[in-house]
Amino acid sequence: MNTPDRIRAIVGPAGFIDVPADMAPYLREHRGLYQGKTALVVKPASTAQVAEVVTACAQDGVAIVPQGGNTGLVGGQIPFPGDNAILLNLSRMNRIQNIDLLNDTVTLEAGVTLATLQSAAQDAGRLFPLHLASQGSAQVGGAISTNAGGNAVLRYGMMRELVLGIEAVLPDGQIWNGLRGLRKDNTGYDLKQLFIGGEGTLGIVTRAVVKLFPAPRSMETAMVSVPGVAEATALLPLLRAATGDQLTGFELVPRIGLEFVLKHIPGARDPMAAQHPWYVLIEISSGYESSITRAMLETALTAAADKGLISDAVVAKSMTQAKALWALRENLSDVQKLEGGSIKHDVAVPISAIAEFIARASAAVTAVLPGIRPVPFGHIGDGNVHFNLSQPVGMDTAQYLARWDEFNNIVHDIVADMDGSISAEHGLGRMKRDEITRYKSAIEMNLMRTVKRALDPKGIMNPGKLV
Amino acid sequence: MNTPDRIRAIVGPAGFIDVPADMAPYLREHRGLYQGKTALVVKPASTAQVAEVVTACAQDGVAIVPQGGNTGLVGGQIPFPGDNAILLNLSRMNRIQNIDLLNDTVTLEAGVTLATLQSAAQDAGRLFPLHLASQGSAQVGGAISTNAGGNAVLRYGMMRELVLGIEAVLPDGQIWNGLRGLRKDNTGYDLKQLFIGGEGTLGIVTRAVVKLFPAPRSMETAMVSVPGVAEATALLPLLRAATGDQLTGFELVPRIGLEFVLKHIPGARDPMAAQHPWYVLIEISSGYESSITRAMLETALTAAADKGLISDAVVAKSMTQAKALWALRENLSDVQKLEGGSIKHDVAVPISAIAEFIARASAAVTAVLPGIRPVPFGHIGDGNVHFNLSQPVGMDTAQYLARWDEFNNIVHDIVADMDGSISAEHGLGRMKRDEITRYKSAIEMNLMRTVKRALDPKGIMNPGKLV
Numbered sequence: 001m002n003t004p005d006r007i008r009a010i011v012g013p014a015g016f017i018d019v020p021a022d023m024a025p026y027l028r029e030h031r032g033l034y035q036g037k038t039a040l041v042v043k044p045a046s047t048a049q050v051a052e053v054v055t056a057c058a059q060d061g062v063a064i065v066p067q068g069g070n071t072g073l074v075g076g077q078i079p080f081p082g083d084n085a086i087l088l089n090l091s092r093m094n095r096i097q098n099i100d101l102l103n104d105t106v107t108l109e110a111g112v113t114l115a116t117l118q119s120a121a122q123d124a125g126r127l128f129p130l131h132l133a134s135q136g137s138a139q140v141g142g143a144i145s146t147n148a149g150g151n152a153v154l155r156y157g158m159m160r161e162l163v164l165g166i167e168a169v170l171p172d173g174q175i176w177n178g179l180r181g182l183r184k185d186n187t188g189y190d191l192k193q194l195f196i197g198g199e200g201t202l203g204i205v206t207r208a209v210v211k212l213f214p215a216p217r218s219m220e221t222a223m224v225s226v227p228g229v230a231e232a233t234a235l236l237p238l239l240r241a242a243t244g245d246q247l248t249g250f251e252l253v254p255r256i257g258l259e260f261v262l263k264h265i266p267g268a269r270d271p272m273a274a275q276h277p278w279y280v281l282i283e284i285s286s287g288y289e290s291s292i293t294r295a296m297l298e299t300a301l302t303a304a305a306d307k308g309l310i311s312d313a314v315v316a317k318s319m320t321q322a323k324a325l326w327a328l329r330e331n332l333s334d335v336q337k338l339e340g341g342s343i344k345h346d347v348a349v350p351i352s353a354i355a356e357f358i359a360r361a362s363a364a365v366t367a368v369l370p371g372i373r374p375v376p377f378g379h380i381g382d383g384n385v386h387f388n389l390s391q392p393v394g395m396d397t398a399q400y401l402a403r404w405d406e407f408n409n410i411v412h413d414i415v416a417d418m419d420g421s422i423s424a425e426h427g428l429g430r431m432k433r434d435e436i437t438r439y440k441s442a443i444e445m446n447l448m449r450t451v452k453r454a455l456d457p458k459g460i461m462n463p464g465k466l467v
Numbered sequence: 468m469n470t471p472d473r474i475r476a477i478v479g480p481a482g483f484i485d486v487p488a489d490m491a492p493y494l495r496e497h498r499g500l501y502q503g504k505t506a507l508v509v510k511p512a513s514t515a516q517v518a519e520v521v522t523a524c525a526q527d528g529v530a531i532v533p534q535g536g537n538t539g540l541v542g543g544q545i546p547f548p549g550d551n552a553i554l555l556n557l558s559r560m561n562r563i564q565n566i567d568l569l570n571d572t573v574t575l576e577a578g579v580t581l582a583t584l585q586s587a588a589q590d591a592g593r594l595f596p597l598h599l600a601s602q603g604s605a606q607v608g609g610a611i612s613t614n615a616g617g618n619a620v621l622r623y624g625m626m627r628e629l630v631l632g633i634e635a636v637l638p639d640g641q642i643w644n645g646l647r648g649l650r651k652d653n654t655g656y657d658l659k660q661l662f663i664g665g666e667g668t669l670g671i672v673t674r675a676v677v678k679l680f681p682a683p684r685s686m687e688t689a690m691v692s693v694p695g696v697a698e699a700t701a702l703l704p705l706l707r708a709a710t711g712d713q714l715t716g717f718e719l720v721p722r723i724g725l726e727f728v729l730k731h732i733p734g735a736r737d738p739m740a741a742q743h744p745w746y747v748l749i750e751i752s753s754g755y756e757s758s759i760t761r762a763m764l765e766t767a768l769t770a771a772a773d774k775g776l777i778s779d780a781v782v783a784k785s786m787t788q789a790k791a792l793w794a795l796r797e798n799l800s801d802v803q804k805l806e807g808g809s810i811k812h813d814v815a816v817p818i819s820a821i822a823e824f825i826a827r828a829s830a831a832v833t834a835v836l837p838g839i840r841p842v843p844f845g846h847i848g849d850g851n852v853h854f855n856l857s858q859p860v861g862m863d864t865a866q867y868l869a870r871w872d873e874f875n876n877i878v879h880d881i882v883a884d885m886d887g888s889i890s891a892e893h894g895l896g897r898m899k900r901d902e903i904t905r906y907k908s909a910i911e912m913n914l915m916r917t918v919k920r921a922l923d924p925k926g927i928m929n930p931g932k933l934v
Contacts (some may be wrong), residue, residue, distance in 0.1 A: 244754020
């Protein structure tokens with residue numbers, strides 16, 4: 001029997017898709033950047049089925065591409081056209097198996113979406129803090145395999161810090177049960193760390209135990225204007241100290257980005273009477289009642305103003321006002337599409353280097369292409385800047401986007417020079433797999449390849465991705 | 468030249484010790500449980516020297532035992548008498564290289580003690596939260612290599628969660644520079660995680676970048692009495708929610724442990740008029756002023772009393788009172804020595820299973836040895852119980868301690884049956900290296916050995932430890 005037939009026999013009629021039209025949505029990256037091919041989309045219903053499928057592929061030397069919600073931004077979840085790889089989608093493994101309110105943990109299958117996990121936590125009076133724009137489709141297994149970030153990383157960390165244990169199917173089809181719900185366990189190498197952020201190249205995450213947190217009693221939101229990025233980064237430690245480290249949002253917004261939003265989003269309003277070069281969106285999530293939290297925030301902002309760190313501030317007086325302020329930040333990506341081509345960079349540098357990075361990178365790209373419009377924004381509380389470059393007004397978009405790699409090199413060389421990361425959140429996948437060799441030392445690349453060869457000697461797990 | 472002579476030439480006269488009397492302190496575990504042998508104690512002054520020493524050992528096939536402050540509790544830092552291993556001590560690499568207050572990070576060498584790091588953070592108006600009894604001697608490199616825990620893990624995590632980047636010398640002598648100060652970096656496998664908790668079996672951590680936190684503005688301490696352990700664990704989520712997750716201490720104290728302290732520690736006072744079977748020591752570290760924090764704590768304790776979770780409570784009104792309450796907890800280990808032999812277990816189970824674990828394990832050991840005195844205490848906010856067993860009154864201590872392994876098996880079998888960990892904090896070292904094979908699956912043991920073989924094919928890095 002050929003491998004697809006073996007797999008059909010393992011999972012049964014409900015467990016596979018082989019009609020091209022029905023396979024199409026699984027093979028296309030949602031922005032259309034990557035288009036894949038596969039002989040079969042397999043959707044196992046259990047860890048045991050995943051293990052049988054992987055065993056068959058290992059025996060036959062057939063490659064496997066694991067896929068969750070197909071929301072990845074670097075193509076890790078799309079098979080290469082030439083590989084004849086099997087696409088293994090985990091959507092059917094979507095059960096929440098246990099919520100333990102004393103241990104503050106949830107045990108669940110990899111195919112549960114982040115939104116489902118968040119609402120299950122909320123129904124239980126708890127918080128699961130990882131929030132992404134794609135959380136309605138993005139699945140826990142994918143979020144683990146890509147070490148997803150998103151909002152609130154500042155307070156709660158990335159997915160890596162939210163996972164206590166995992167179950168994974170190894171490249172030879174064996175099931176590793178590391179499904180522990182323990183906050184302390186020093187009994188050897190922390191193997192789960194290899195699968196977290198491993199992009200499915202070392203095995204397939206099938207189940208996990210994740211942490212829950214108390215739901216905040218109050219959340220306060222403010223937008224402040226700052227003279228420059230240096231003042232924004234100086235504001236961070238001041239606010240962390242003043243709030244007892246209960247900051248959950250610290251997001252940079254440049255004036256040009258705000259203007260894009262005001263221009264393109266109906267009903268969007270400039271938060272302040274005067275115009276300012278930079279803004280920071282601030283959110284505090286507290287265990288105290290709103291009045292105490294807001295008073296503390298206002299005291300801190302007054303202190304920041306006295307130090308000259310902020311020039312103006314708007315504190316949301318209602319949920320509606322808070323949502324309106326967040327909308328100014330959350331629309332920044334979308335509105336760039338309406339300003340022509342945008343060349344994107346998801347980078348991180350030490351927080352102390354953000355101001356210098358933005359200045360250097362903006363000058364460098366402007367020197368090469370006068371009129372280019374840098375729109376640096378995002379999670380600067382984590383050192384993470386979405387350094388997006390909107391095309392010059394009136395330039396041909398195709399001609400501009402044709403220079404994507406040229407600008408990536410300019411920006412990423414500066415990032416590397418400042419000991420930063422060329423992929424803070426999104427991973428390497430196939431998009432940055434070759435580019436990373438330009439920035440990581442030969443020693444580090446060799447260490448990564450050594451780990452890959454040791455755990456996946458046949459090279460069948462998501463080949464051509466990450467390493 | 469033989470290997471010791473090669474190493475002498477590399478590090479120079481200040482860099483080695485070969486006089487037996489002077490080597491002795493490095494070769495003896497501080498409780499006297501392990502006594503090692505070595506041809507040479509080498510104390511390199513730089514990463515480059517460490518790399519040269521390791522290269523020489525790799526070429527000659529000589530084993531290396533890395534050592535920090537020699538405070539480990541499982542013998543990982545002591546060479547086996549028969550191995551003729553070189554002992555590589557990092558004490559001379561004790562420089563703090565950079566404190567970045569905007570990035571909230573410290574870059575330092577592995578030989579810096581935890582106490583030195585803590586006071587450097589304090590001088591900068593920050594907190595480095597990892598606190599251990601041995602922090603005056605314990606070094607950062609050792610704390611990373613053993614993923615040290617200690618107090619405040621509940622709020623800040625173990626060492627793994629406090630490390631952003633490391634530099635390590637690999638088993639072939641190459642230097643891997645992963646010394647990044649980034650909170651977000653998704654550019655491949657998170658290699659540092661293998662060295663954190665790797666107990667020096669995959670390489671030698673020579674430098675690190677660790678996180679700083681805002682110093683709390685107020686700390687409030689309380690001792691509460693609870694009817695049983697189940698009420699203690701039910702109290703935890705209530706307090707986490709009521710304090711906005713600012714709990715930094717949640718420590719179980721059994722009546723028998725308190726009585727040992729009252730009996731043996733001059734000036735120790737029973738915190739409450741009545742006697743209670745169990746107590747919990749609670750500490751909150753807050754960004755708010757003391758009056759607000761204490762009011763919030765008292766409100767939460769009243770709510771807990773209404774639910775029947777606590778029977779009495781004492782809230783410290785001064786630092787002196789807080790210290791006195793902490794002393795009751797911190798003396799629990801020492802006073803056991805004065806009650807004869809103590810057989811120790813450093814275990815973790817899901818927090819929801821702690822009450823059942825203590826009941827089952829206490830019954831099991833009592834059935835085997837009537838009169839044995841279980842003294843379960845410690846970090847139950849992390850699921851971590853120090854399940855120590857004091858000998859029956861009047862029994863011969865040597866005869867009792869001779870049954871150490873027998874009781875370990877009884878207790879650890881119950882821990883394993885409840886999906887727990889037989890080493891929550893202390894690691895495996897040589898003490899639990901064989902025992903762990905009784906509890907970890909063959910698949911997991913094989914994964915660990917695969918990683919070890921891949922990174923240290925010659926097996927020269929701390930052989931016979933961990934895996």
